[in-house]
Amino acid sequence: MTTVTTTPTSGEAEAVIIRRAQPWWQLLWRDKFACVAAVWLTVLAFCLIIGPELLGDTATQLNLRARNAAPGFDNGPMWILGGDPLGRSLLARLIVGARNTISVALTAVFIAMTVGGTLGMVAGYVGKWVSHVIMRLADVVQSFPSLLLAVIVLYMLEPRVGNLIIVLATTRTPIYLRVTRAEVLEIRERVFVDASRALGSGRFHILRNHIAPIVAPTLLTIMTVDFASVMLSESGLSFLGIGIQPPAITWGLMVAQGRNYLAQAWWLAFFPGLMIMFATLSANILSSWLRLATDPVQRWRLETHKKEEDDK
């Protein structure tokens, strides 16, 4: 850590001020990986918003000539990635499927993070007793096989999108809870928390203003990693017929359905799998960039990156 720092003379201080004024898009532009990731996520967001309206018909349009068609230009531009067993355009289905896939995964992860994060902060900061109750509840959820839990819940309730999200979020919550609690236990011992208490701040103020901002980047990172596993869990449930119900499409469902044809038509499972991978990878890269860009102590790494390259 920076324990040795020199007193900046006024000139240096000004230089620092000028550098700080650099807007975030310039920082993003400098980091090419993060830039590509951001572009890809923008494209996905675009698909998510207008995909079904734009290509909804194409995605369900049967074309028996293109049944299990291999990727190529033979069947027109929409079949460039091939066709599924009913001859529907794989590309259109991928674009249309983005909405369900991403919204389910994102909502589930977001709920898990919010609930887990809040409970974790309470467990870490409030008394022993409350902490014990919360942690044992987390143990119960975690010790139960998540797939089994999902099967039971979705079998008893209707397999609707809302229920699916709740089940996925519940099984993910303990991860956020544990990480948050562990971080809070460490951060609450730091001197600045004491310093804030000495200024007369209450528990809620400290949790919100001093602890939450430091835990947040860690949660964001877990969230992006979790994003992929939630998509895959969702596909598993869809495969069992208790997730997203078929005429609706998700990438996970496409992977699951394509598995039967893996030997004859690999592209059925490959392209949706690729979409899941790229979406997760982009989210990961962008989140680690975001982590650096929002951390005042680390931000200079992004700022000096280019200069070092110029020097070479």
Place this chain on the structure above:
Amino acid sequence: MADKPLLEVRDLKVEFRTGREIVKAVNGANFTANPGKTLAILGESGSGKSVSAQTIMRLLQIPPGAITGGTAMFHGVDILKMPMDEWRQMSGKKMAMVFQDALASLNPVFTVGWQIAETFRIHGECSRSEAFDRAGALLERVGIPAARDRVKDFPHQFSGGMRQRVMIAMAVALKPDLLIADEPTTALDVTVQAQIMDLIKDISKESGMSVILITHDLGVVVDVADTVAVMYAGRVVEGGNVIDVLKQPAHPYTLALLRSAPQAREKGERLQPIFGSPPDLANLPTGCSFHPRCAFATDICRRQAPPIKSVAEGRISECHHAETVHHEPVHA
């Protein structure tokens, strides 16, 4: 001093309960801070000075810590028994604290301006923009160059001395009556130390703020304090006016401290270290806790805890042989 004391700590006892033993960090400490004056609490590591300060600021972790006795009267109320909600209204406003490690005491993810403004916001003093303005003014007051621009800087962009200035700005933001400074200059180099001490002295003079300065540095004590309380093994063993105490100490520990301090007076002069090590706070020696290391120790010291003796006007010493020590020259 006929003034009514601002803070009067009587017989403060603090323990830490660990698995097997009870560590008695503070064993009945008495000290008094007078309005507008500076009290230095002097002592080596583990003498209970920081724990006393934390206890008064209600920052002590309970458990493992436990306040087992004593009172701390501040503005006529015992702050140790005050409900936490009430105390929160007071802390920061009436009593504030500066910590040893300024980098650790500042939140790394917020600008210093935000953190100073936080003080105002906690106590609902003023609006967000006004708080920020006042933060800038405070930074200027504590002597940070280009203060108005630097409010937007983060703690790691400041030097050690500057950070401690920021901490002081935060602590004095609401013009407290009492500032507790827990070794504010220990992590800094000597020239910066002097500047920081001067700053604290100036602010205290300007606003009539009392200061409790916790330190192990004799030089700092002479420089800024009005009265001093010397702590050893969780007790205040000697107290009184700074000049008197350091000129004619009446407790062997104070005497030994003075003799062991390096002073460039004569070439080749040898230091006289205090032999032995500080006592194990879980198993204090019987009688006077300093007797194993004391040159004056006699039989009675091993058997009986010494009474508090008044050796002169406003001077106390906890030693069976206080009068003898009092007449001992500091430099033999």
